[in-house]
Amino acid sequence: MNKPTWSIANLSNATLPSSQLKESPASPATFDQSLPALRPYPSKLFVETTTYCNLQCSMCMKQTMGSELKEGFLTMETFRALDPAFPTAESLVLSGIGEPLLCNRLEDFIRHARSRMPHASWIGFQSNGLLLDENRAISLLEAGLDRICISVDSVSPETFSTVREGGELKDIDRAFAALNSARKACGRPDFKIGIEFVIMRDNLHELPSVLSWAASRGANFAITSHLLPYDSSFVKNAAYEPNTEDAINLFESWQKRAEAEGIDMGDYFKTAFLRYSRTPEQERMVAFVQQMMDDARNREIFLNVELLLQRDPEWVTRVEKTFAEAQATADRLGLEIRLPAVAPRSDRACDFLEAGSVFVSWDGNVHPCYFLWHKYVCYFTERKKHVSTKSFGCLADEGIQEIWNSAPYREFREEVLRHEYPFCANCNLIPCEYLYCEEFEQDCYTNTVPCGDCFWCMGLFNCMS
Numbered sequence: 001m002n003k004p005t006w007s008i009a010n011l012s013n014a015t016l017p018s019s020q021l022k023e024s025p026a027s028p029a030t031f032d033q034s035l036p037a038l039r040p041y042p043s044k045l046f047v048e049t050t051t052y053c054n055l056q057c058s059m060c061m062k063q064t065m066g067s068e069l070k071e072g073f074l075t076m077e078t079f080r081a082l083d084p085a086f087p088t089a090e091s092l093v094l095s096g097i098g099e100p101l102l103c104n105r106l107e108d109f110i111r112h113a114r115s116r117m118p119h120a121s122w123i124g125f126q127s128n129g130l131l132l133d134e135n136r137a138i139s140l141l142e143a144g145l146d147r148i149c150i151s152v153d154s155v156s157p158e159t160f161s162t163v164r165e166g167g168e169l170k171d172i173d174r175a176f177a178a179l180n181s182a183r184k185a186c187g188r189p190d191f192k193i194g195i196e197f198v199i200m201r202d203n204l205h206e207l208p209s210v211l212s213w214a215a216s217r218g219a220n221f222a223i224t225s226h227l228l229p230y231d232s233s234f235v236k237n238a239a240y241e242p243n244t245e246d247a248i249n250l251f252e253s254w255q256k257r258a259e260a261e262g263i264d265m266g267d268y269f270k271t272a273f274l275r276y277s278r279t280p281e282q283e284r285m286v287a288f289v290q291q292m293m294d295d296a297r298n299r300e301i302f303l304n305v306e307l308l309l310q311r312d313p314e315w316v317t318r319v320e321k322t323f324a325e326a327q328a329t330a331d332r333l334g335l336e337i338r339l340p341a342v343a344p345r346s347d348r349a350c351d352f353l354e355a356g357s358v359f360v361s362w363d364g365n366v367h368p369c370y371f372l373w374h375k376y377v378c379y380f381t382e383r384k385k386h387v388s389t390k391s392f393g394c395l396a397d398e399g400i401q402e403i404w405n406s407a408p409y410r411e412f413r414e415e416v417l418r419h420e421y422p423f424c425a426n427c428n429l430i431p432c433e434y435l436y437c438e439e440f441e442q443d444c445y446t447n448t449v450p451c452g453d454c455f456w457c458m459g460l461f462n463c464m465s
Helices: 008-015 076-080 083-088 106-114 134-143 157-163 169-185 204-215 232-237 245-260 265-272 280-298 305-310 313-333 400-404 407-418
Strands: 044-047 091-093 122-127 147-151 192-199 221-226 336-338 357-360 376-380 383-387
Touching: 076 106, 083 400, 106 122, 106 134, 134 169, 147 169, 147 221, 169 192, 192 204, 204 221, 204 313, 232 376, 245 280, 245 305, 265 280, 265 305, 280 305, 313 336, 357 400
Parallel strands: 044 091, 044 357, 091 122, 122 147, 147 192, 192 221, 221 336
Antiparallel strands: 376 383
């Protein structure tokens, strides 16, 4: 693979941290062997029961070009291959790309795992709720289900039907009623009901009212997450700020200096190409921006000048205020809530892997995380990214403990734990031949883990965990 090259078309490449200007192997590190990711067994199990679904949500990867999903159901034989992992599992989430309630062995899976998992562990799944009636809810609770998370992206019937194509809000109302009845009928006050809300520009304003609506129907918790655009048409509906906190803070400090010195950075990219016909004022502005980029490089901050010049501070303030209102609403109603970051966090971490989680797809393949479980195309701003499946083995061929403790899988987890990867989302080297090729091999730091461009690693997405 060719290395990225510098060119006049990428004038702000000078903002790359100095550590990115050379290739070096990942530094050796000594890890605490008690870390969940390094235990001899996975602590959290995520198992996909099916890829079939009874909805056709336009924002789902199943409905977009570039995804390659094989349809199927998890078999009991494959599920039983996880038996060695159940005695030490803290949780089991029976969710994937499909709708778990379509699986007629769901209660069997729950019952089988419940009899083998520790008493303090829990079993749950996410659902669109359309197939929930009181009989099914009772069946699930009697099997040993501990929590369920229902997708609710709006309390407006019209908006809900648009987002969840094929579903209606009244179906969700019925599902909540069924779950509350089952909770009483089964004597399970400990059973938890939650909602998942996908944050978009179109529905951001509804978040506090959705929380109130859910709490009034017996919800105990809420998981909120930003939209992952699988199609370019959804990019503009993403509500998050694409620039990192560190980049924003540095840019704003230089912006104040620019205003004080009477410098307008707005025309930087147009002016930077006028190498032989710049006015003295334009020369001054270009030199100023170069100083800012040098400052970013010295501080090892990825600074995408183009994205920063395009940012909308008023929208960011609106998101922050809505999140604050949502948190206050949740606190007032006694609702546990997980909110994503407003902007990509600078100190990244893989909550999924670091918690000792493992993902098993319906066909028995074992994956390291949500990001790498299926093949699909997604977008960060206007950048098209190809994501390929990463599997370390199949339960039809090896045991879960053998796969988990294999050298390649352990080395992968250790490489993630080092956190020594670039911040690709704010890099100016566009297009990057390392990260935006169809098959990822390594990033510019020579890492073989694609964490430098992972939305979960940025803190923008939350999942049931």
